[in-house]
Amino acid sequence: xxxxxxxxxxxxxxxxxxxxxxxxxxxxxxxxxxxxxxxxxxxxxxxxxxxxxxxxxxxxxxxxxxxxxxxxxxxxxxxxxxxxxxxxxxxxxxxxxxxxxxxxxxxxxxxxxxxxxxxxxxxxxxxxxxxxxxxxxxxxxxxxxxxxxxxxxxxxxxxxxxxxxxxxxxxxxxxxxxxxx
Amino acid sequence: xxxxxxxxxxxxxxxxxxxxxxxxxxxxxxxxxxxxxxxxxxxxxxxxxxxxxxxxxxxxxxxxxxxxxxxxxxxx
Numbered sequence: 001x002x003x004x005x006x007x008x009x010x011x012x013x014x015x016x017x018x019x020x021x022x023x024x025x026x027x028x029x030x031x032x033x034x035x036x037x038x039x040x041x042x043x044x045x046x047x048x049x050x051x052x053x054x055x056x057x058x059x060x061x062x063x064x065x066x067x068x069x070x071x072x073x074x075x076x077x078x079x080x081x082x083x084x085x086x087x088x089x090x091x092x093x094x095x096x097x098x099x100x101x102x103x104x105x106x107x108x109x110x111x112x113x114x115x116x117x118x119x120x121x122x123x124x125x126x127x128x129x130x131x132x133x134x135x136x137x138x139x140x141x142x143x144x145x146x147x148x149x150x151x152x153x154x155x156x157x158x159x160x161x162x163x164x165x166x167x168x169x170x171x172x173x174x175x176x177x178x179x180x181x
Numbered sequence: 182x183x184x185x186x187x188x189x190x191x192x193x194x195x196x197x198x199x200x201x202x203x204x205x206x207x208x209x210x211x212x213x214x215x216x217x218x219x220x221x222x223x224x225x226x227x228x229x230x231x232x233x234x235x236x237x238x239x240x241x242x243x244x245x246x247x248x249x250x251x252x253x254x255x256x257x
Contacts, residue, residue, distance in 0.1 A: 037195045040202055044249065047205045051245045054212040058235040061219055065228040157225055 076173045078103055078113070081166070089127035091116060094162055094173045101162050103171065104129055104145060111171055113162035114148045120155040134159065194255060201248050208241045215241075 012021050027038065078092045090103045092113075100116040104127045114134065116124045123138035133151060134143040141153030148159035163175040189197065219234040 033195065034191060037191060037198060040195070040198050041252065044198065044202050044205055044252065047202070047209050048242075048245045048249050051205070051209050051212055051242045054209070054216050055235075055238045055242045057216050058219060058238040061223050062231045062235045065223060065231045068228075160226060 075165070078164075078171045078173050081105070081109070081111075081169050081171065084111075084171075087129040089129065092173070095176055100124060101173070102127055102134070103162075103164075106145070109166055111164055111166065112146060112148075113164055113173060114143075114159035115162070115176075117159075118143075118155055119150070119157040119159060120153070125159070189255060197255065198252060201252055205245050205248055208245055212238050212241050 012018060012025070014021075076092075076094055078094075079090050084090055084103070084105045086105050086107060088105055092101055092103060093099055094101045094113075101113055102116045102125065103111055103113040105111045106129070114125075118125050118136040118138065118141055120136065120139055120141050123136050125134040125136045125141075125143065127145070128135050129145060132145045134145060134148070136142070136153065136155070139154050141155040142151040143149065143155065143159050144151055148161050150156060150158060161177045162173045163177060165172045165174050215234050215238050219231060222228075222230050
């Protein structure tokens, strides 16, 4: 086995014995093979630090998803059942102004609501209750009226659903599902 | 992980560190892919994969730290 000190410094430029060499000369060696070892060791440490940063990023996303789950959007009165015939639809903004959603009355005391933006390229979808679907005229995408799942065309993801509550004669939007942004 | 019983020379340690570095780089690339895939899924409204991906990334970090600790013990 080789002597570790002579491993570090093979040709000390000041001519003194290897044992008498200062520490800095071991950390900043002259010989190329020693330099390679030190630089790779330092790069390895940096890569582990990068690994830590990626884990922090992953847990930040996880924490964000938890926070969003806890934040329930406030209840908003959308319509009165008497004003909306069965099969009729209504556009409303939820949870923020400018975020268009579409409400469809599917039965006497049943209704569904989804984000109006097609999950393909964000064109507004149209309710076609008689055919049991939401239709996107931009690229002929279709979504199931009851679930918001894509049926045909380019969309691959479902429409984000608005959770509804019917209290008496009034329809309220109480939460948004499946929407991260 | 037990500490190496015999002291390696610099040349042998350089070979070992090259191997360790290759492994760590591979694992970090895997973590980068995990992060981008998770972010993409999360922004698409899919939160199911978020926690398993975070735990997988943590396991990768554990492997990396283990390899780094081995490297430090090699130099003692």
